[in-house]
Amino acid sequence: MADLIEDDAPGGNAPEFSVSEISGAVKRVIEGEFPHVRVRGELGRVSRPRSGHVYLDLKDERAVLSGVIWRGVAGRLATQPEEGLEVVATGRLTTFPGQSRYQLVIEDLRPAGQGALMALLEQRKTALAAEGLFEEGRKRALPYLPEVIGVVTSPSGAVIRDILHRLRDRFPRRVLIWPVAVQGAACAPEVANAIRGFDALPPGGAIPRPDLLIVARGGGSIEDLWGFNEEAVARAAADCTIPLISAVGHETDTTLIDFTADRRAPTPTAAAELAVPVRLELLSTLDAQGGRLTHAVSAAMARRGERLRDLARGLPRAETLLDWPRQRLDSLADRLPAALRAGVQARRVTLSEAGGSLRPALLARAVAGERRRVAATAPRLAPALGRRVAAAREALEARSGRLTLRPVQAEIAREGRRLADQGARLDAAFARLVAERRGRLDAADRLRETLGYRATLARGYAVVRGDGAVLTRKAEAAQARALEIEFADGRLALPGRGGKRGGAGGEPPEQGELF
Template sequence: MSDLFDDPVPGENSPEFSVTELSGAIKRVIEGEFGHVRIRGEVGRVSMPRSGHVYLDLKDDRSVISGVIWKGVAGRLATKPEEGMEVIATGRITTFGGQSKYQIVIEDIRPAGMGALMAMLEKRKAALQAEGLFDPARKKKLPYLPEIIGVVTSPSGAVIRDILHRLRDRFPRKVLIWPVAVQGAACAPEVAKAIRGFNAMTPGGALPRPDLLIVARGGGSIEDLWGFNEEVVARAAAASEIPLISAVGHETDTTLIDFVSDLRAPTPTAAAEHAVPVRMELLSWVGDAQARLSHALTSRLDRNGQRLRDLARALPRPEALLDSPRQRFDAQSDRLPAALIRSVQVRRVALSDVAGSLRPSLLRRAIEGERRRLSVLGPRLAPALSRSTLNRRTGLEALSARLTPRPIRSEVAQQHRALADLTRRLSEAQVRRIDEAKARLDGLDRLRETLGHRATLARGYAIVRGDDKVITSTAAAADAAGLEIEFSDGRFKIGGAGTKTKRSKPKPPEQGSLF
């Protein structure tokens, strides 16, 4: 190393180094002395920055050494280092002059035996269970007969052939296969990607989304099945919206995906059996159900028919049901004409009595008197209203001219216009009231004429009198000394012996009552 030393200062025998020279010399000594080593220890702090490199500490009960796993090596590792895991790391010792420390560049890292793997597995299992991913309440029900089944497995193994063979025997369904590596470093990311990929498909699309997923792998050691123990696979299975069956390993093998899946099958063949029913058994059950349904319907129809026949025998004949209503109808029909005639006679007599008590002459005189009074008041009302309005307007104008200041005369003029409009409306209202009263009187007069006996006589009726009384029966007519029949155009007298007398002229309506 003499080529690294500067010339000695006169009087001193210690060479001088730069910091970089000394750091490089130490680096060459350490790397040359140790080279590749294997270290057993516990993983301490683990850091995974965005660069993809992994920085960690390896420690025992007394010492700590820093370690680094470059990005290319970290992607190929079968087991990701976790804090607290006991591992065996293989790499080379080097120094990092920027921080004056030595470290190991790890090229391979593995758990230190089965105990370490199981401890790490239990730790992951406890963490996922604490998050509720193993809760039975969140598990989804499997579809009874899925149309499409998605299978995540290796396309070249015996597992896919077993699944397809069992599906074909039980109930053939459409199968979509997502090929993945089922062991090694690529297993976990590819399985998680396949589960997420199936869930991302569009239902009913060109490549429709499956109704059921099966994640399957044959048996193997715990190292071979370790990819299904990775946290990324367990979380992908837990987040799947499609019901998922895990069939990893044999019946005695257990992985984390078994706990988060909706159903665990002991073998891939058993997963296919859980996925679909047996077609022949289903057809047999449908046939039995159809036979039972047909028998039940036939029995029900027979019972109902027998009950209907029993009830029909207890019912009377339709003709007998109509006999009594038909008889009542005939009786009412016979009574109806006589009842109508009596009703007309009673109403006619009542109308004659009312018409006789109306005193047409008195009503006519009252109506004429009211009409004359309204005719006299009508022409006088309009001039009186006009004079009153003019006087009030003149007085208001004079008063407003004396009392109202000039700025508010416009308001007074507006009040004058309102008063004029009110006067006009009042006059029109009075005229309307007079017209309405006249129309009401005319209506009453027409009603009087309609209800009077003259209008009744004009329709073909007649009034029979005898002994100055109205005759309403044949007995009264026989006892009367003479009869007088009044028609619409006059009266006709009949003597007591039944001889006819000449017709008398009709009396004027002002002579008094009909009776």
């Protein structure tokens, strides 16, 4: 009987396990003991294969822990893993039987305190500055008066209301709003996509391309503003061909987009002030320039008129030019009778001298002949003298005609008419320019009124508000405590389904009030 029983080998009571059984048991123990842990350490190796998963090492000065982030979790992490970053990883411990090792399946990853965030921010700033993205030479000047302004911000916050209010006070412009999340995991990709989306709009398309972009958000902690410190947002701002103003946080807050934007504004309200000038100041400047132009034209015409009068005073009068010739003519006319008498007397003396040697009969005959000749010549002397005097007067008048001031006066008159014509043309051109500028301003103001929502109300639409906010969904209206409908001619207040309503045993609902 005893021979039929086989003796057990040493240790035969210990159970035998397969490799898979041991691996499964270890897996159950580790996952049962560490279902949810938070581990602080420094990121070592970070690997991103084509599958989309992220494999990394968490280490300290004495140990290394392998970690994995599945693809679905990696896409929604607020902080992307980078080698050398100190983080706090939250997840669960498990094993990987294929390699007989344990690892941390990470579900959340955050920097280990504000110091780590600042170190990461400085690292990114250094890298982008080395690429030249912060240089002033690559930044574009802001347009003086943009026609369309694109705003990248949350549509429900106070920031967009402050910007629109400031633009309306200074110089109303057409505003396009691209709604984005301004904090959280979705902030960075949405802001980057909004900037690139505005930049991709074609000029003259169905949606107008903005002339200026404003990226705005209110103040907050460094964690709230971290989405604007992401490299994707900074690069999108640097690559944008539209001039961009960064207005993120308060005056003391600084984010990475502030360095790559074309201009940084301390607040969203200050960004609106940088975007447009003050319309009333422009009108005042235009009026002042118009007054200066009118004054300059009047002063120029006055100076030219004074110079013309000075030149006219420098010219001699026509009467002065004729005074000396007239005086000389009068002197010659006074000397003429005496000269005639002296000539006759000289001839008589010559006659007496010649007559002394003549015989009386011959002299008598010669005298008789001379008397006859003189008698014949004397009647001709007065007409000849008259003709000589008339010829001299004609020559004098001809010379005085050439010395007249009529050509100079005609030239002065022509220049005066040309100056007056140029002044009239300048006044007309200035009036046309002012009328054109005023017409453009009036057209822009009419366009603003046409594009406003009140013009839409006049075409038969209405705005529904619930608890003070604009409603666009039926579900929101159903949950509102009070409703308000705005028509073109007033508002109508109604009780909402979410508020107190009349029913069985209750009071009847209040009637809508039109105001």
